[in-house]
Amino acid sequence: MERSKGVNIKNLTKIYLSHSKNSEFRAVSDISVDIQAGEFVTLLGPSGCGKTTTLRMIAGFEIPTSGDIYLGGDKINDLTPDKRDTAMVFQSYALFPHLNIYDNIAYGLKLKKMNKETIKEKVSNIIDLVGLKGMENRSPNQLSGGQQQRVALARALVMEPGVLLFDESLSNLDAKLRVYMRTEIRKIQRKTGITAVYVTHDQSEAMSLSDRIIIMKDGIIEQVGSPEEIYGKPKTKFVAEFIGNVNFIKGKIVKLEGDKAIVKVLDNEFKIDYSGEKKESDEVDIVLRPEAIELCKSGILEGVVVSSTFMGSYQDYVVDVNGDLINIEVTNPKEKEQFEEGDKVKLNFNLETLHIV
Template structure:
């Protein structure tokens, strides 16, 4: 089943303002954001609660009206179209299935409203049921299905309409942890197979990392960074992004000199020669972002520290290390073949220059 109709989405200077406290003040849920999403791309809006991601999705769907700005779908402006006139379909967190209809009729519902002829409808519904792996369950009702199966029905019901863009509003948050991991793999597999444009909202970073071609990180109504999962993880644009995706250590330093995409950065008494392509100048203070898995612990190294916590986590030994001016988290993988350091032991830490990022 090929879906050649997938469309790009362009958002220009989009703002959504709410009037609060009896009209005395305003709250900008979304603050002048611009985003370009290519046809066939899987893009995730990621951020903490209240960052504006769901409001953005609801504006694309037509459930919220923008205060300012424009939304284009496949090059056409859709601001003034009602949700049913937009070439989009939404998969909700609550599944929103009709309890009195069986699975077949739930999936066929939208096509019947479009007055599609019986033969074509039957073929489309059967194709979609096969695609989402629900063969043999057509006559069951929603209350006879597991959460994961209900989520597949919701996905099938959206896909069968062959929308230009598929919208997901935290669709897996009602499922248990193992099923979530399984279902996100399934969603990505189906999206790639049909080639549909997908915009997905979540606050779960591992979900965003595993699903997305690109991630849009939002915070307080603005876009902090847009990039591939690797770009966001290894080269975060801001401290917020570094802190929100994975675990990050921050070491304060001062820039002594910059030359040929390299910066000499002083941290305490140590001078580090590190790759740098940013906009800071000599004399500026900076932060070095260092991921826990990038730290090496040894009997010699760049910085002297003391182990203040050492916890066995199975796949890795989790250390908290006190340096002179900062506390670092370190994950030392495959501890079975490594030396395990205990609390109060003096250690040295080092890292490869390619594993650090400066903001």
């Protein structure tokens, strides 16, 4: 969409004061991030990490304690929410129960005093886009949860905002519908090219929707990156653990060579990409994803099977490697060699998948 705008957040902080004003809470702490026009970015993190607060500051519902927010290059700190060129899709839909679907969607345009014909054209385009054709005259309580969510989305889209904001917008839907609606949202966002900032604590939602994910923890940004970067090259243990299952193996840096580190793990030495701050002879944690490991009779590390559980699409093994319990997910288990509790096994993995946090 030519109207879509980038969002620049500069040193943004929000401190909430308690009612008695004698204690304060730092919900968002000096965060900076640049979101490109047309990009789909997710704020992901555990409950209370400051996602909603950040989104509400972009929308103008919450006033920053310090820092600046720019939309399309213009500073918007001092604008009221209605002047900001943002639109929010709420978790609760927030539809007007006494208005039909058409009027719910047209509401914002009418407030803008747009002429009737233009409104009609815009609303019917959006109704097509979100797949609500034929439902114009129904009232919200005659729609399913998923359909109501579409109305909420349409109502935001029809305003053609510079950025579309979502706060846990799908969390009221059942699991199947949630997965379906997220692909719909992604399709519509791609089609319109609108900038989207999406808040969620659901990692699979973030992975499937986003061009980039912003991982937050305790009011700060831990990492910003594409889903592939966040999963494959997490910067911290927190990020690695927050996205998917993970094993950490202890190692010790033997030598640093440019952007590689030679790391000793038990009797092995691995050469791993590394550009962090650790020095020679420092201990490090190495990330090894459960699905990146193969179990076989000859391999890199040695262990003993502690448990083996059939999970349907994969076999879940726990293997004791020198006192560390390593989780392994073997896909298509029926086609692979099977091991039982107490079996001695070797672990094999592609050295490229190793990553130091």
